[in-house]
Amino acid sequence: MRLLSPKQFQTHPGKFIALWADLTHVHALYQPGDWVSAPLAGNTYPALPAPGAAWFQRLAQDTLGCTALGTTDTRPAIEQWRAQDGTAAWPEFAKPEEGQHALALGPVHGAITEPGYFRFTLRGERVHRLETRLGYAHKSTLGLIRGKSPRLAARFAARISGDATVAHSLAFAHAAESALGLPVPARAVHLRAIMAELERLANHAGDLAAIARIIGSALPESRLALAREHLCKAAHAAFGHRLMMDIVIPGGIAGDLRSGGMAALHATLIALEHELPGLTHMFEDVQDHLATGTIPPALAAAFCAGGFTGRASGQPEDSRVTPGYAPYTDLNLHIPLAHTGDVAARTRIRLAEMSDSIRLLHSLLAGLPDTAIAIAPPSGTGAGLGVAESFRGPVWHWLRIESGAIADVFIADPSTLHFPLLEHAATTGNLADFPLILQSINPSHSGVDL
Amino acid sequence: MLWKTLARNLLTRPANPALRAKLARASTKKFGRALRIRHVAAGSCNGCELELHATQNLIHDLTQYGLRFTPSPRHADILLITGVAGRNMLEAVRQTRAAMPDPVLVVAMGDCAVDGGVFKTSPMVSGGGDAILPVDLVIPGCPPTPAQIIEGLVGLLGQHPIR
Numbered sequence: 001m002r003l004l005s006p007k008q009f010q011t012h013p014g015k016f017i018a019l020w021a022d023l024t025h026v027h028a029l030y031q032p033g034d035w036v037s038a039p040l041a042g043n044t045y046p047a048l049p050a051p052g053a054a055w056f057q058r059l060a061q062d063t064l065g066c067t068a069l070g071t072t073d074t075r076p077a078i079e080q081w082r083a084q085d086g087t088a089a090w091p092e093f094a095k096p097e098e099g100q101h102a103l104a105l106g107p108v109h110g111a112i113t114e115p116g117y118f119r120f121t122l123r124g125e126r127v128h129r130l131e132t133r134l135g136y137a138h139k140s141t142l143g144l145i146r147g148k149s150p151r152l153a154a155r156f157a158a159r160i161s162g163d164a165t166v167a168h169s170l171a172f173a174h175a176a177e178s179a180l181g182l183p184v185p186a187r188a189v190h191l192r193a194i195m196a197e198l199e200r201l202a203n204h205a206g207d208l209a210a211i212a213r214i215i216g217s218a219l220p221e222s223r224l225a226l227a228r229e230h231l232c233k234a235a236h237a238a239f240g241h242r243l244m245m246d247i248v249i250p251g252g253i254a255g256d257l258r259s260g261g262m263a264a265l266h267a268t269l270i271a272l273e274h275e276l277p278g279l280t281h282m283f284e285d286v287q288d289h290l291a292t293g294t295i296p297p298a299l300a301a302a303f304c305a306g307g308f309t310g311r312a313s314g315q316p317e318d319s320r321v322t323p324g325y326a327p328y329t330d331l332n333l334h335i336p337l338a339h340t341g342d343v344a345a346r347t348r349i350r351l352a353e354m355s356d357s358i359r360l361l362h363s364l365l366a367g368l369p370d371t372a373i374a375i376a377p378p379s380g381t382g383a384g385l386g387v388a389e390s391f392r393g394p395v396w397h398w399l400r401i402e403s404g405a406i407a408d409v410f411i412a413d414p415s416t417l418h419f420p421l422l423e424h425a426a427t428t429g430n431l432a433d434f435p436l437i438l439q440s441i442n443p444s445h446s447g448v449d450l
Numbered sequence: 451m452l453w454k455t456l457a458r459n460l461l462t463r464p465a466n467p468a469l470r471a472k473l474a475r476a477s478t479k480k481f482g483r484a485l486r487i488r489h490v491a492a493g494s495c496n497g498c499e500l501e502l503h504a505t506q507n508l509i510h511d512l513t514q515y516g517l518r519f520t521p522s523p524r525h526a527d528i529l530l531i532t533g534v535a536g537r538n539m540l541e542a543v544r545q546t547r548a549a550m551p552d553p554v555l556v557v558a559m560g561d562c563a564v565d566g567g568v569f570k571t572s573p574m575v576s577g578g579g580d581a582i583l584p585v586d587l588v589i590p591g592c593p594p595t596p597a598q599i600i601e602g603l604v605g606l607l608g609q610h611p612i613r
Contacts, residue, residue, distance in 0.1 A: 162497025
């Protein structure tokens with residue numbers, strides 16, 4: 001951490017990732033893990049110029065009442081309820097202009113999906129503007145983590161976003177281990193990476209299946225949904241839980257690879273490896289249906305978009321490499337890159353990431369060290385940052401631990417920076433393209449609503 | 451509480467092909483057609499949604515039991531709630547229920563919807579589906595597996611008298 005004056009804090013250069021406040025300071029995080037702080041002055045701080053900072057500033061206002069001076073976006077982030085008398089915390093939406101009409105979607109959607117509210121301004125079928133209002137999945141998770149020991153609080157970190165449970169648990173464990181100076185046994189480091197790559201594979205398979213369903217491509221839909229099911233079953237055989245929840249804990253992992261797990265993982269990976277080229281070919285055949293939802297590289301760079309959403313728009317960052325963490329530093333990662341930034345590019349990046357994850361898994365499974373799997377965290381004091389690359393992008397956790405209990409915490413899911421990009425991507429297509437665009441980015445509501 | 455206990459016990463049974471025939475009889479008698487499910491995510495972590503999707507894949511294939519998801523509450527017989535039912539979602543859940551024609555079976559799926567799960571002490575959480583609507587079936591688990599979800603739904607239809 002570097003302490004800056006409020007003026008230096010505001011003009012700090014770098015690619016903005018996250019902003020949060022505690023009772024005395026405001027903190028900002030820049031790529032790749034540059035953490036700066038400034039003291040709060042009467043519960044205020046200067047607003048940051050980075051476009052991605054807006055949502056974080058709104059959240060700090062909602063949760064702690066810390067005001068960003070000079071911000072233009074003062075909408076609430078998570079206060080979505082409406083009182084009995086009809087009054088709401090939210091301002092009204094902008095009225096459509098002549099020739100436009102408005103369409104409301106959510107928070108209850110037609111498909112099995114998370115709650116979020118989308119307000120479209122349309123000109124005919126063309127999307128002119130999209131505004132997302134979030135907070136429907138708000139559970140006050142950060143508040144629940146405070147005051148608990150890192151081991152106890154890991155259960156909440158695992159439920160920030162269920163589809164990225166391993167990545168969030170891993171980032172949380174990294175933060176706790178960094179705060180307490182805790183070394184992790186080599187076997188745990190390897191098994192954590194195996195779980196993280198399995199999670200990446202399963203989510204890419206599931207999302208690609210959904211994309212195939214939306215464009216009416218039945219064969220890749222059913223094959224990829226099946227691939228996801230087999231991956232979940234293999235995860236259950238190997239680690240005892242289909243989503244591998246609550247297995248990554250501060251200090252190591254909660255359970256070793258089960259007997260028969262290795263065989264189940266190998267069988268699933270080999271089957272998927274054989275099928276992947278054919279599935280990739282099927283998606284190449286339908287590229288024309290996927291040329292929508294464009295995020296230009298300049299916009300992706302302005303928001304420091306991570307994961308496949310960033311990589312499809314020319315942003316090569318991957319937190320497994322920069323800042324990097326074990327065991328990926330020795331694994332020679334292949335990071336696919338595209339520049340068109342549309343649904344087709346995101347689909348291609350995901351398919352390429354799947355084949356690299358399979359390669360990584362084979363290599364990790366072959367070189368599994370034979371050590372202990374966990375060390376009990378000491379009751380120490382300290383602050384630390386942790387990062388892990390979820391399938392969506394980098395997940396950052398910040399922890400301040402005092403005498404073994406978590407005094408303060410902040411969690412930044414990559415979706416926070418993806419929602420503004422989704423708002424832009426929607427305007428590059430028709431209304432009918434929106435489900436496809438949404439699925440291709442698939443931001444986590446729960447990860448943003450906290 | 452009786453039905454909660456019953457449903458919990460049902461979940462421990464192994465998958466049984468006879469369930470399918472039982473469901474066909476029960477649903478024909480009580481509803482006269484296939485059953486439609488309207489799902490509402492009321493503040494879950496999205497783990498339950500992943501497993502709900504998995505009930506529709508080739509292996510679990512919920513449709514074979516005559517159960518399928520519908521986007522419209524007007525066509526739905528079952529209201530399936532996942533998540534903690536936080537303050538921000540209370541009105542949306544109530545309005546979804548109000549848009550459904552009677553009779554309606556309410557299912558709370560996942561530990562969060564059962565009683566708030568790990569989030570139960572949060573001030574933002576109302577304490578599960580039961581706090582909003584009377585619940586006919588709980589399917590506990592974090593998240594419940596697709597097999598447990600299907601067994602729970604089929605068990606409910608076989609046992610529950612329609613209000």
